Amino acid sequence: MKKAxxxxxxxxxxxxxxxxxxxxxxxxxxxxxxxxxxxxSIQNAGPLNFGDYDVTSSTPxxxxxxxxxxxxxxxxxxxxxxxxxxxxNGTDNLNFQLYSxxxxxxxxxxxxxxxxxxxxxxxxxxxxxxxxxxxxxDVGTGTYSATLTATVEY
Numbered sequence: 001m002k003k004a005x006x007x008x009x010x011x012x013x014x015x016x017x018x019x020x021x022x023x024x025x026x027x028x029x030x031x032x033x034x035x036x037x038x039x040x041s042i043q044n045a046g047p048l049n050f051g052d053y054d055v056t057s058s059t060p061x062x063x064x065x066x067x068x069x070x071x072x073x074x075x076x077x078x079x080x081x082x083x084x085x086x087x088x089n090g091t092d093n094l095n096f097q098l099y100s101x102x103x104x105x106x107x108x109x110x111x112x113x114x115x116x117x118x119x120x121x122x123x124x125x126x127x128x129x130x131x132x133x134x135x136x137x138d139v140g141t142g143t144y145s146a147t148l149t150a151t152v153e154y
Contacts (some may be wrong), residue, residue, distance in 0.1 A: 001131045038069065039072045042150065045150035048064075053144075056136075065129045067079065067129065072119065076117070077152050078153045081129070082111065085098065089142040097132050099132065100128070104130050108130075116153075
């Protein structure tokens, strides 16, 4: 009986001692990283549709459009629109100008000169484009069009 009791005590000690060994832990830090890069993408641009142009009117014809884009927070960007400021129909050219303000006093940039702006966050940014066709241009009837390129440089 004494041997059985001793065996039982030893077995109990081994079980609990084994449990302690199994419950031991070790740790190691896991390094996690990512690189966030400056990025911009245009969601939409235009169209700028002047509608009907009356060559006999002394009032210019105005229109408005917009371009919407997103940039990574903190990214410095410039917006500009390249291309000739003329719509064509055969051999006739209808001149127009693009502006960045509703008063049509500041011409919308046509190249990447000038200073950039910084995206405050990753929300959409909208830039308005104000167009004007000067009055009394000597052109014939028909549909006039041009294709320009809206650019966000970052």
